[in-house]
Amino acid sequence: MITFTLNGKPTKVEAEPEMPLLWVIRDLLNMTGTKYGCGLGVCGACTVHMDGQPIRACATPVSVIAGKSVTTIEGLSKDASHPVQQAWAEHNVPQCGYCQSGQMMSAAALLASNNDPSDSDIDNYMQGNLCRCGTYPRIKAAIKTAAKFVEVK
Amino acid sequence: MFIEQLQHHDSVMHNISRRGFLKTLGIAGSGLVLGVTLPSFSPAYAAESGNGEMNLFVSIDESGEVNIICHRSEMGQGIRTSLPQVLADELQADWERVNVVQGLANASYGSQNTDGSRSVRHFYQTMREMGASARTMLEQAAAEKWGVPVEEVKAIDHKVVHQSGKSLGFGELAAAASKLTPPDVASLVFKNKQDFKYIGKGLTIVDMHDIQTGKTQFGQDVHMEGMLYASIVRAPVVGANVLSFDKDAALKTPGVADVVAMPERSFPVGFNSLPGVAVLASNTWSAQQAAKKLSIEWTQHENQSHDSGAFLATLQERVKSKGKVQRSVGDAYAELDKAENTVQASYSVPYLAHATMEPPAATAVFKDGQMEIWACTQTPQSTQNTVAQVLGLEPSQVKVNVTLLGGGFGRKSKPDFSVEAAILAKHSGKPVKVVWSRENDIQHGYYHAISAQHYQAGLNDKGQVSSWIQRSAFPSIGWTFSGNTNEPQSWELSLGFGDVPFQLPHLSCESHEATAHARIGWIRSVCNIQHAFALGSFVDEVAVAADKSTPQMWLELIGEDANIDPGQQGFEFSNYGETLERFPLDTKRLKHCLNEVIAKSGADKPTAANEAWGVSVHRSFVSYVAVAAKVKVDNNKVTVLEMHSAIDAGTVVNPDRVKSQQEGSMIFGLSIALLGEISFKEGKVQQSNYHDYQVLRMNQCPEIYTHIIDSDAVPGGVGEPGTPPVAAAVANAIYHASGKRIRDLPVKNHMQV
Incomplete structure (x- = not known):
């Protein structure tokens, strides 16, 4: 039994300790906002926050999160009010939408540590999140918009 | 199959409210429902006849909620927004009260095969007819209720208004309207362009909120x-x-x-x-x-002996000799012998995988x-x-x-x-x-075919092209479905090869055999990928040989304003399933895109010494796209700085989604140009995930600018036409920046990217 906090709620799961957090969230807890893309931590579709830091859930054994606090896209805000979510709509970022949970979680983590990122800051931080539809130019623009509304912790 | 010969027909409207159709399609409730049938089929109701063709429909319930079926698949192109916004506009509906319902598989809709960049192309008019017909019925219902002539009423903003000022909401009229006979399509009055409220506007996609909050279901x-x-x-x-x-x-x-x-x-x-x-x-x-x-x-x-490197070498050798003539005029070979100067080059594109983010x-x-x-x-x-x-x-x-x-x-x-x-x-x-895991996806796909192309041109003493020979060889998609097709099919050669838009007196387009050793499929823009890369690169090479600018060479080769019919030179041109009357191969539009992209990008302006522009232009899916790319080359490292496109896709429904498709299809093309390669050894795919089948990442993505040509022409394709010209534009830019000519994709095999 592994105990952790998921989107603010105490959560217990019965899972093998090496099972990646991604499959615990998706298959055992049936929360599918966090996406599978590669299983190797190279595409970013599964990005969630662990104690505020972005991690790749597909490459994180569930044992690692025992006692920690995990935030997924479903917990980023109530009703899409996070500045990143709002900027995503303002710039009409998504195409298919599949990678966007991971993109928004990475962007939120970036802005939590740097609320005035340069183009190269964004490139460096976001290059781990693939988008096959090609929304990169709009993601970059949306991050700059969201930056105006984010407080640095 | 990929190309379906679905011709445009005027449709016939039917009222199906009382036909028990709704429950089979997931919409409950009563009210006005319209179906559309294609007249090539018996105009029977789907509920009554197994082959009655019900294409699309709208329903309005008594609370005034409008349900619009989207029978096409949403994969990021925005179709769940674009098609309903056309209908809602003609209906005079309030967009806030429109629900989009995803259609189940049902042959009654006609083709639901969402590929070939044809959802708007094939259903724009139908959607307008459905919206206009429903609006007309609501107006008629209101007029009857009030006992006034229908000329005195008008639908606006989700209600019907009488000239006296009284009004009834769509919901209040739905039941009465549903009992009326739908009007003749020929009698429908459509909105004028200047009155469009949604068509031509960049409405936000209907799935935005679910995407923002992780509630989508893939x-x-x-x-x-x-x-x-x-x-x-x-x-x-x-x-x-x-x-x-x-x-x-x-x-x-x-x-x-x-x-x-x-x-x-x-x-x-x-x-x-x-x-x-x-x-x-x-x-x-x-x-x-x-x-x-x-x-x-x-x-x-025996496929375990397949080695893609050795196989490509065989194809490259084969395309150096004369092949099966697909289109010809004059005597290209005799003219080549007489030429003052000749240019020739071979090009190749490897196998490619789709690698959708969702396997x-x-x-x-x-x-x-x-x-x-x-x-x-x-x-x-x-x-x-x-x-x-x-x-x-x-x-x-x-x-x-x-x-x-x-x-x-x-x-x-x-x-x-x-x-x-x-x-x-x-x-x-x-x-x-x-x-499917990512490894499954990369290793068990339906791959874009590996290919080789060979081009030859003869130039006269004025640097004008007097002879043009082009050849293509690749395993056919036809093999996937026949098991024995061993040469490119004319519909595949219709994708940017046999339809080469040049008016030359001496031309020969030829194909060569190639056997398939893997499942061959279609990937965004299909054979236009290799054909546009080869053609766009070779025009640049000929321009260099003739000491002319690349745009100048394109304009000379394309020639005067004309509608080209490759069929007149013996080619079996499928034209994306469309007639040339409705969708001509119009050189004027092609040239206009090229001129426009140069004007907008400044690609004719000087650059820093290790930077340069490259351009290309291509017609595919009955739309026209020109691309200008600016690159920098430093110590054999390529950085793509900017990409511009000009697209003429005729009438545009949602300009923001057209723009996003241009951004996406150009980035897709840049992945192909710089990175894309699936290789086989011992019959097995060598790559397995995004670390070795790379796609473009944000740090490699240039600034992207899209210029949409204003047009009232019939809507053309949008999802794919942005991809084909990219690889040639980038390779040409690399040449002009560094002197290095990339003829075998991807660029990463030759330079750092």
């Missing part, structure tokens, strides 16, 4: 009570079957419920499942872990003789028919629900993954979700 996200998760190990060589495997080792893995041998297969491969072994487990992870323990031995097949996934339940499927499919009807055929069911016993697609690009118009889910659901008696 194929991978389907969940059912008691569901088993399947991971399948498939034959690594196409043609091989399972010889033996270790069932017990997999079964002992915690969470595993069953281990199932998938059916043996032979040729043609078609849309069928691949041979292999499936593990069914209580979660994806357990299934994937157990699948690693299967120790499968495979039968031998394929399908969930199936078999109960009481009925199969129900939920899948991220571009083609629900092929899913329905293939599943029925493979499992010995009638299509009516197979219900297909279309989820959102996490990217499609052509991969998800092959329903092999749904066939797998159906086989396993029938076997297990439980709901089964087949989850």
